[in-house]
């Protein structure tokens with residue numbers, strides 16, 4: 001009976017069908033969720049278009065102006081996510097993705113200091129060390145076809161194990177390490193995992209109704225157990241390592257954030273797990289996609305190598321410093337283009353919390369309406385990015401950026417709910433790519449596809465198979 005919802009409100013919509021609304025291609029794994037959203041985006045030229053996920057009406061926000069209003073200018077109308085206020089009490093209820101606006105704001109203010117420039121400088125040694133562990137591995141297998149997805153995941157696991165869980169491991173030497181094994185269990189592309197992610201992040205009623213859990217209990221117990229151990233060791237020793245764990249120790253000491261929001265160990269563990277959940281696959285896929293594009297575009301690869309080699313020559317210990325790696329202009333363009341073409345977290349959502357009249361129209365977005373922005377569609381819209389399939393870092397030269405409306409490039413979102421780990425993810429990926437380029441020429445193999453395939457069982461944008469060769473320079 002809800003299928004006349006958008007018609008009644010005079011909002012353009014896509015024709016739904018019972019019982020899945022507009023998401024049938026995703027239910028049968030014909031299309032990934034991100035491609036389905038891109039299809040909704042491409043289906044219209046209007047500023048917004050309605051559709052249904054099962055019987056729940058959603059709005060795809062298309063116009064850059066409206067995107068800006070929702071994310072930034074009129075944030076007070078859209079300050080929660082579709083996943084906010086999840087009723088089933090799980091670790092997820094204590095994360096930035098799920099808390100209501102009031103508690104989200106308290107928590108975000110407390111977590112933000114863990115991501116300042118000085119904190120990022122302090123963890124550069126972890127990014128450099130993990131990248132060198134990858135280089136050692138590539139040295140051993142130089143000339144062979146290497147599974148890029150696997151090496152990117154191993155690197156990201158090393159980084160998160162050290163920074164978030166205080167766990168010193170080298171997964172390149174020990175792929176059966178339990179941290180890596182449990183990490184892969186969370187994200188393994190199965191039907192069950194896809195249903196879990198969609199239920200938690202898009203249709204929380206489904207998670208509530210079917211009592212779906214985001215992780216298996218054994219996986220959650222593993223991460224909680226390690227988190228508690230490292231927290232206890234740090235508390236007892238008083239050691240300061242300038243990492244996330246120092247921040248957790250401090251938050252535990254503060255205890256009550258006010259209004260009954262208390263930082264007990266489970267709540268703290270939830271923060272560590274959410275960072276891992278939000279950062280692990282997004283960052284490792286960014287590395288895989290960028291390595292792939294560099295292999296396929298040799299001219300871009302050599303131009304980038306020249307810039308990076310010059311920058312590294314300024315350092316005396318072979319490690320990249322924060323300033324050194326953040327300020328490389330061509331490198332920044334390459335990473336931006338990679339995130340344009342492959343926005344690894346392809347979905348931004350907001351829930352309307354008070355009725356909103358779209359400026360200059362009579363259209364009202366009503367309270368409780370769920371809005372989504374399909375980043376893949378937006379970033380590949382030829383109106384803003386001509387020949388979107390072409391990998392062209394020059395799209396991000398200052399003159400070209402000026403020609404586009406703001407908010408048509410949002411790989412990390414925008415406004416108060418934007419990605420808290422943006423620089424952490426970028427620094428991890430950049431250090432790894434920079435260290436690799438100083439030692440190896442990246443080449444496609446005979447089996448490397450001309451066009452990368454996205455895994456349709458994944459909630460995030462992840463490549464299917466990417467095999468490349470790393471030839472010593």
Ligand code: HEM
Pocket residue numbers: 096097108274275276278279280282283286343344345346347348349410411412413414415416417418419420421422424425426
């Ligand atoms: C290349 C890597 C990454 C990409 C592309 C990415 C992308 C995104 C996007 C698109 C959002 C939604 C923003 C919005 O709604 O406006 C987001 C939110 C978030 N990200 Fe990231 N992310 C990445 C890495 C990370 C890392 C490394 C961490 C943690 C260490 C992280 C933690 C989070 C958290 C906690 C949120 C929710 C923020 C909030 O609602 O307050 N992300 N990310």
